[in-house]
Amino acid sequence: MDKKEHTRxxxxxxxxxxxxxxxxxxxxxxxxxxxxxxxxxxxxxxQLNHAGDNAVLILHALSGDAHVAGYYTENDEKEKPGWWxxxxxxxxxxxxxxxxxxxxxxxxGCSGSTGPRSVNPETNRLxxxxxxVITIADMVRAQHRLMKHLKIDKWLGVIGGSMGGMxxxxxxxxxxxxxxxxxxxxxxxxxxxxxxxxxxxxxxxIKTDPKWDNGNYTDTVPDKxxxxxxxxAHVTYLSDESMKRKFGRVLQKSKNYSxxxxxxxxxxxxxxxxxLRFVERFDANSYLxxxxxxxxxxxxxxxxxxxxxxxxxVKCHMLVISFTSxxxxxxxxxxxxxxALLNNNVxxxxxxxxxxxGHDAFLLETETLGKMLADFLRIQREVMRNG
Amino acid sequence: MDKKEHTRxxxxxxxxxxxxxxxxxxxxxxxxxxxxxxxxxxxxxxQLNHAGDNAVLILHALSGDAHVAGYYTENDEKEKPGWWxxxxxxxxxxxxxxxxxxxxxxxxGCSGSTGPRSVNPETNRLxxxxxxVITIADMVRAQHRLMKHLKIDKWLGVIGGSMGGMxxxxxxxxxxxxxxxxxxxxxxxxxxxxxxxxxxxxxxxIKTDPKWDNGNYTDTVPDKxxxxxxxxAHVTYLSDESMKRKFGRVLQKSKNYSxxxxxxxxxxxxxxxxxLRFVERFDANSYLxxxxxxxxxxxxxxxxxxxxxxxxxVKCHMLVISFTSxxxxxxxxxxxxxxALLNNNVxxxxxxxxxxxGHDAFLLETETLGKMLADFLRIQREVMRNG
Numbered sequence: 001m002d003k004k005e006h007t008r009x010x011x012x013x014x015x016x017x018x019x020x021x022x023x024x025x026x027x028x029x030x031x032x033x034x035x036x037x038x039x040x041x042x043x044x045x046x047q048l049n050h051a052g053d054n055a056v057l058i059l060h061a062l063s064g065d066a067h068v069a070g071y072y073t074e075n076d077e078k079e080k081p082g083w084w085x086x087x088x089x090x091x092x093x094x095x096x097x098x099x100x101x102x103x104x105x106x107x108x109g110c111s112g113s114t115g116p117r118s119v120n121p122e123t124n125r126l127x128x129x130x131x132x133v134i135t136i137a138d139m140v141r142a143q144h145r146l147m148k149h150l151k152i153d154k155w156l157g158v159i160g161g162s163m164g165g166m167x168x169x170x171x172x173x174x175x176x177x178x179x180x181x182x183x184x185x186x187x188x189x190x191x192x193x194x195x196x197x198x199x200x201x202x203x204x205x206i207k208t209d210p211k212w213d214n215g216n217y218t219d220t221v222p223d224k225x226x227x228x229x230x231x232x233a234h235v236t237y238l239s240d241e242s243m244k245r246k247f248g249r250v251l252q253k254s255k256n257y258s259x260x261x262x263x264x265x266x267x268x269x270x271x272x273x274x275x276l277r278f279v280e281r282f283d284a285n286s287y288l289x290x291x292x293x294x295x296x297x298x299x300x301x302x303x304x305x306x307x308x309x310x311x312x313x314v315k316c317h318m319l320v321i322s323f324t325s326x327x328x329x330x331x332x333x334x335x336x337x338x339x340a341l342l343n344n345n346v347x348x349x350x351x352x353x354x355x356x357x358g359h360d361a362f363l364l365e366t367e368t369l370g371k372m373l374a375d376f377l378r379i380q381r382e383v384m385r386n387g
Numbered sequence: 388m389d390k391k392e393h394t395r396x397x398x399x400x401x402x403x404x405x406x407x408x409x410x411x412x413x414x415x416x417x418x419x420x421x422x423x424x425x426x427x428x429x430x431x432x433x434q435l436n437h438a439g440d441n442a443v444l445i446l447h448a449l450s451g452d453a454h455v456a457g458y459y460t461e462n463d464e465k466e467k468p469g470w471w472x473x474x475x476x477x478x479x480x481x482x483x484x485x486x487x488x489x490x491x492x493x494x495x496g497c498s499g500s501t502g503p504r505s506v507n508p509e510t511n512r513l514x515x516x517x518x519x520v521i522t523i524a525d526m527v528r529a530q531h532r533l534m535k536h537l538k539i540d541k542w543l544g545v546i547g548g549s550m551g552g553m554x555x556x557x558x559x560x561x562x563x564x565x566x567x568x569x570x571x572x573x574x575x576x577x578x579x580x581x582x583x584x585x586x587x588x589x590x591x592x593i594k595t596d597p598k599w600d601n602g603n604y605t606d607t608v609p610d611k612x613x614x615x616x617x618x619x620a621h622v623t624y625l626s627d628e629s630m631k632r633k634f635g636r637v638l639q640k641s642k643n644y645s646x647x648x649x650x651x652x653x654x655x656x657x658x659x660x661x662x663l664r665f666v667e668r669f670d671a672n673s674y675l676x677x678x679x680x681x682x683x684x685x686x687x688x689x690x691x692x693x694x695x696x697x698x699x700x701v702k703c704h705m706l707v708i709s710f711t712s713x714x715x716x717x718x719x720x721x722x723x724x725x726x727a728l729l730n731n732n733v734x735x736x737x738x739x740x741x742x743x744x745g746h747d748a749f750l751l752e753t754e755t756l757g758k759m760l761a762d763f764l765r766i767q768r769e770v771m772r773n774g
Binding site: 238 | 618625654
């Protein structure tokens with residue numbers, strides 16, 4: 001690895017791909033409605049080779065976007081790199097000197113792709129709550145349009161954590177011939193009632209904010225409601241252990257309780273900060289739609305709850321990774337997935353990584369994760385070339 | 388046990404005790420303020436014997452009240468019994484034929500005792516957010532006033548689950564000579580940052596509701612915000628396992644998703660129902676104050692975080708019970724308490740009960756719990772009489 005590469009910024013630019021201009025080209029959604037004149041915001045890193053066997057698709061989680069790595073500017077010191085910058089780039093585990101990496105914002109999102117805050121081409125007004133309820137499979141069908149646009153016949157790998165992992169599983173189900181390998185990290189084959197419940201409460205917090213206005217807010221966004229939803233979700237991303245180590249019962253200002261209802265504990269201050277930052281970069285209606293897509297995610301649905309039967313068509317090699325302290329999508333849920341894959345004689349590797357970071361470990365345990373992914377991708381590329 | 392006793396209702400009536408009429412009699416709170424002309428709503432069951440050695444105090448949890456058992460009417464079929472009716476009554480584990488049972492609503496509460504929705508004697512208007520921030524120890528100090536009023540010198544036992552267990556621990560710390568035994572169920576020696584975080588989010592949901600109006604609501608209560616807070620808390624009272632068994636991913640109305648944002652899953656419908664019912668019987672400002680009291684609960688605070696030192700004065704016999712699937716106050720937290728008590732040579736018994744009910748197990752595992760408590764109380768009564 002060239003040291004210079006590590007000091008020089010990887011510069012990327014966001015790209016757009018529009019589909020569904022005609023009625024025939026519209027995307028038929030699981031709800032029965034069609035999405036027309038839709039945009040996908042995406043970024044690419046590295047070069048697609050002539051053999052076309054080095055393309056890797058990365059799928060983002062609930063609050064992620066297409067900007068998986070790199071920077072938009074050469075010198076802006078305030079700019080933060082993409083959300084998985086430790087994992088993706090020249091000389092990094094998902095090495096963009098070797099792989100052509102693609103990452104796109106999900107439909108329903110709010111970071112460039114068509115979502116509830118986009119203009120409805122039928123009315124020329126914002127969709128808001130007229131946007132159709134989408135599913136994880138719908139997100140993947142839109143990504144498949146992008147794949148064709150990029151003239152990629154087969155992904156070497158599709159990789160994602162959390163909701164990104166759900167998309168990985170839908171890719172393996174919907175397009176089994178077009179994936180060499182799939183890497184599902186910190187995810188689940190179906191959303192549990194506990195997670196559905198947390199999503200419900202988060203959405204209620206948004207709807208309670210008068211500024212939400214049935215989704216028709218304009219300049220004054222429902223910041224309080226969205227911040228509350230985010231804070232709740234954030235607690236589920238951490239582990240009890242990591243919160244104890246990070247915050248304990250430390251007070252913000254003094255040694256004594258303030259005996260009021262403002263932030264008193266460090267953990268309260270941290271959550272408030274996370275809520276405020278989130279409101280700056282995320283949209284409340286998108287939050288409703290994307291959490292609903294997660295609620296509806298159930299890989300066993302196509303076979304009436306029988307996960308083994310539902311996964312019968314999976315053909316790619318798979319790597320399933322979970323983390324010991326992740327209580328949102330615990331290892332038991334990954335194991336259920338692995339058992340169903342093994343029942344179908346899928347080539348599946350699995351690993352539970354020891355970590356105290358909770359669900360967020362998929363973003364933080366990049367050293368362990370990086371080695372695993374780099375090796376798996378390297379081997380899969382050999383298999384793909386020889387097969 | 389007389390079978391007739393089981394079919395005949397135990398009739399109780401709520402009682403009131405007022406204290407702090409004079410400046411000297413006012414209750415000095417941890418925050419430095421004084422509570423004057425305050426009321427404690429309480430109920431009693433059974434008779435105090437001449438020796439005065441059969442008095443048992445039961446402490447309620449966050450959403451509980453003084454009505455621990457029995458009924459207010461003879462025949463109203465719609466009336467539900469008290470919140471621990473399986474545990475307390477004639478012939479029941481905490482046998483009111485033998486014991487004189489007392490249960491009172493905590494100060495700061497909204498079920499008869501003085502709280503934020505009571506009239507401030509200084510202004511003749513509702514306290515609302517002018518009510519002083521109280522602590523678990525303050526609740527216990529108020530209960531100690533009631534103890535004197537009832538002419539009880541020593542409790543045979545103080546018993547409570549969840550926040551009731553926190554009060555049990557404060558009783559053992561503040562009034563070590565006045566308790567024979569203490570039974571702390573599904574509780575913790577200090578609130579964890581995770582629990583503080585959940586409380587914070589619940590309070591934010593209440594404050595986001597425009598009807599909260601900085602606590603000054605009159606007829607239109609902040610029902611949406613309080614319901615959201617309750618739904619969030621409710622998820623933490625259940626276990627992932629019990630939610631899977633109780634709800635799974637079952638849909639409410641049809642076999643297919645509704646593709647909207649109304650309640651679709653059985654678990655959403657259940658939560659919505661729980662939220663609505665809670666708003667009918669609980670006050671939003673009380674919810675703020677009581678959760679804040681829990682945040683501030685830390686048995687190790689008096690010795691700068693050293694739990695063993697902080698518990699050095701505990702003299703009573705103790706029983707500490709936790710439940711396997713309780714992730715809100717997990718067994719590890721009870722064990723920390725038990726270790727600190729053992730370091731002080733306190734007579735402590737402990738047990739982790741196998742249950743899938745999560746934190747709610749303290750209200751539901753009454754058969755196992757009943758046997759344990761009945762035996763422990765019986766033995767303690769012998770010890771008290773012989774000692």
